[in-house]
Amino acid sequence: MQSPKIMVMGVGxxxxxxxxxxxxxxxxxxxxxxxxxxxxxxxxTAGLELVHLIQDVDFLIxxxxxxxxxxxxxxxxFQPGDLQIIPEQYEVSFHQIGIVEVLTMANLLGHAPQTxxxxxxxxxxxxxxxxxPEIEALFPRLSELVIKEIHSIQHEGKxxxx
Amino acid sequence: MAKVVxxxxxxxxxxxxxxxxxxxxxxxxxxxxxxxxxxxxxxLRGRDPRDATFVTERVCGVCAGSHGWxxxxxxxxxxxxxxxxxxxxxxxxxxxAMYLHDHPLHFYHLSALDYLDVMAVAQYxxxxxxxxxxxxxxxxxxxxxxxxxxxxxxxxxxxxxNDPELVTMAVAHYLKALEMQAKAKKMSALFAGxxxxxxxxxxxxxxxxxxxxxxxxxxxMLYEQLDFIEKTYLQDVLTFGTGPLLPLAQAGVGGGxxxxxxxxxxxxxxxxxxxxxxxGIIMDGNLSNIKPVDEAxxxxxxxxxxxxxxxxxxxPYTEDTVPDLDKKDAYTFVKAPRYDGKPIEVGPLxxxxxxxxxxxxxxxxxxxxKPGAVARHAARAYETVMMAKDMFNWLDALEKExxxxxxxxxxxxxxxxxxxxxxAGMTEVPRGSLGHFIKVSDHKIENYQMxxxxxxxxxxxxxxxxxxxxxxALIGVPVPDLExxxxxxxxxxxxxxxxxxxxxxxxxxxxxxxxxxxxx
Numbered sequence: 001m002q003s004p005k006i007m008v009m010g011v012g013x014x015x016x017x018x019x020x021x022x023x024x025x026x027x028x029x030x031x032x033x034x035x036x037x038x039x040x041x042x043x044x045t046a047g048l049e050l051v052h053l054i055q056d057v058d059f060l061i062x063x064x065x066x067x068x069x070x071x072x073x074x075x076x077x078f079q080p081g082d083l084q085i086i087p088e089q090y091e092v093s094f095h096q097i098g099i100v101e102v103l104t105m106a107n108l109l110g111h112a113p114q115t116x117x118x119x120x121x122x123x124x125x126x127x128x129x130x131x132x133p134e135i136e137a138l139f140p141r142l143s144e145l146v147i148k149e150i151h152s153i154q155h156e157g158k159x160x161x162x
Numbered sequence: 163m164a165k166v167v168x169x170x171x172x173x174x175x176x177x178x179x180x181x182x183x184x185x186x187x188x189x190x191x192x193x194x195x196x197x198x199x200x201x202x203x204x205x206l207r208g209r210d211p212r213d214a215t216f217v218t219e220r221v222c223g224v225c226a227g228s229h230g231w232x233x234x235x236x237x238x239x240x241x242x243x244x245x246x247x248x249x250x251x252x253x254x255x256x257x258x259a260m261y262l263h264d265h266p267l268h269f270y271h272l273s274a275l276d277y278l279d280v281m282a283v284a285q286y287x288x289x290x291x292x293x294x295x296x297x298x299x300x301x302x303x304x305x306x307x308x309x310x311x312x313x314x315x316x317x318x319x320x321x322x323x324n325d326p327e328l329v330t331m332a333v334a335h336y337l338k339a340l341e342m343q344a345k346a347k348k349m350s351a352l353f354a355g356x357x358x359x360x361x362x363x364x365x366x367x368x369x370x371x372x373x374x375x376x377x378x379x380x381x382x383m384l385y386e387q388l389d390f391i392e393k394t395y396l397q398d399v400l401t402f403g404t405g406p407l408l409p410l411a412q413a414g415v416g417g418g419x420x421x422x423x424x425x426x427x428x429x430x431x432x433x434x435x436x437x438x439x440x441x442g443i444i445m446d447g448n449l450s451n452i453k454p455v456d457e458a459x460x461x462x463x464x465x466x467x468x469x470x471x472x473x474x475x476x477x478p479y480t481e482d483t484v485p486d487l488d489k490k491d492a493y494t495f496v497k498a499p500r501y502d503g504k505p506i507e508v509g510p511l512x513x514x515x516x517x518x519x520x521x522x523x524x525x526x527x528x529x530x531x532k533p534g535a536v537a538r539h540a541a542r543a544y545e546t547v548m549m550a551k552d553m554f555n556w557l558d559a560l561e562k563e564x565x566x567x568x569x570x571x572x573x574x575x576x577x578x579x580x581x582x583x584x585x586a587g588m589t590e591v592p593r594g595s596l597g598h599f600i601k602v603s604d605h606k607i608e609n610y611q612m613x614x615x616x617x618x619x620x621x622x623x624x625x626x627x628x629x630x631x632x633x634x635a636l637i638g639v640p641v642p643d644l645e646x647x648x649x650x651x652x653x654x655x656x657x658x659x660x661x662x663x664x665x666x667x668x669x670x671x672x673x674x675x676x677x678x679x680x681x682x
Contacts, residue, residue: 021268048343049344052341079247108299109337109340110299131169
């Protein structure tokens, strides 16, 4: 079997402290080595531009800040189908096109990868390049979880069953 | 797991708010409010002038490259640099490709949903396999309750297009445009190193020497773009503009100030005499009297802006940008640029009215279309076709240059900052006339000012109390349903503002502010 193309994408705005946790997490993840079929991508604050970057990806793992009204550091793992977007809250904006909209677009174009999202409730969204220490402290554990998913894809051809 | 909603949190470049007052179903007053202060100009003071190119590019991730280009044009003058033909042509091609990216994206992805009743797709009865596939996908999304990206924020109204055939075609093209805009951006990156935020354009020319293979790759991609822009994008705009949207077009909804400006841009010769976009000023809607542009007539008022009045005058070389948040009567962070004291519209409609290409003017007169939201879309599409066609000539010229013995892309003799100097980089970028103004002293930036297209169009009242162009364009716009101010959105978006936006409606009877948030 041909190796599936796997991408880990960190998204967020690194100028707003924990909002950028997905991007900052990639630094932690990059300490490990990966086979050639795994790509780490800084999604940053790009919107529609991401669509063509995920078109030939088979498995996509996204790490992002998530507002679930939970305590800071709360971790969520879910697939896009678990979510519902309320149309009235959707903003037609080049900058506010969220990652879920990007996936819907990719799906419309017929190329949406199988996707798993790790979301963390941020502590601070204030201006600043620093990430809250208690959020950063979660990165090694999150790194283990992401690597476990990559193993599962490599060996079972699907995300883990957690 | 329980269902959760992902909030994209704060990932916006800037903010724009529109406040209008409605009486008897029509807008009677409007305030355009820029809610964010960036401080980029202040940040540049005291820095190496060459930093300006890369710092100002970070103004925005959408109009990437535009500010780097204008900044380098200003620095070219301040440094006395002579950009060689190779550098000039590569700059033109980088920014030209950005037009091919920006304009269709604006139409299909940022504007079209304001005019379409997307759910009409479900009623499509035709036999076109491509369109049936679109119908199938949309119906699946609707069933799954996941239509967010395609659902307009406002309800369809009397002007909305609901013919299933037309709507399905538009949605199919919306998807095709997604692919084409990614390719156009790649074209730009071929010559610019990367996008967004190109890294090739600098004072004196460009830094990246293309191979003939890259030039040919660019050319073959340009053929594909032209095909899409001419046969799909322009055709769609004309089909809608002269079809279901003709009443809006003929009523001139969103007309605004009858004064138009183009600085001219994209030099086709080294002397800068032959420009692709022509320079000119139109006053009071008089299309038969195109006047030359006089840089000295540009001033910026701040009576209604949260800035202190500049002690050294109002011209871009002399003014400063010092915030004053407690200023009485001020309501925006946008200054009020004026030309000869008048509010001026810039952008595709202004450029096309200055140039008056026969094909477009024939359509305008045949259908009796007036300046307004629909005309702006038509002008934008038409100039994109003109641009794509002319880019082939620029590629030919570049290849010819590449074959010559003294082919150069950069004036390396003028790389170090002069002790003193000043210069204006005034050019045309997708959203309109862009000016960067630099004053150098002691080899450093003494003063830097940007007068950007969105500042011209979205300016507040000036010192005389005269409204800015978009404020004026909103007066009289029909709002039959206060809960559904879709016409306001259509007018505001037709200017292609590079800002996020929220609209407040003041209900005249109760004075209750109804808040409608929209974004770009």
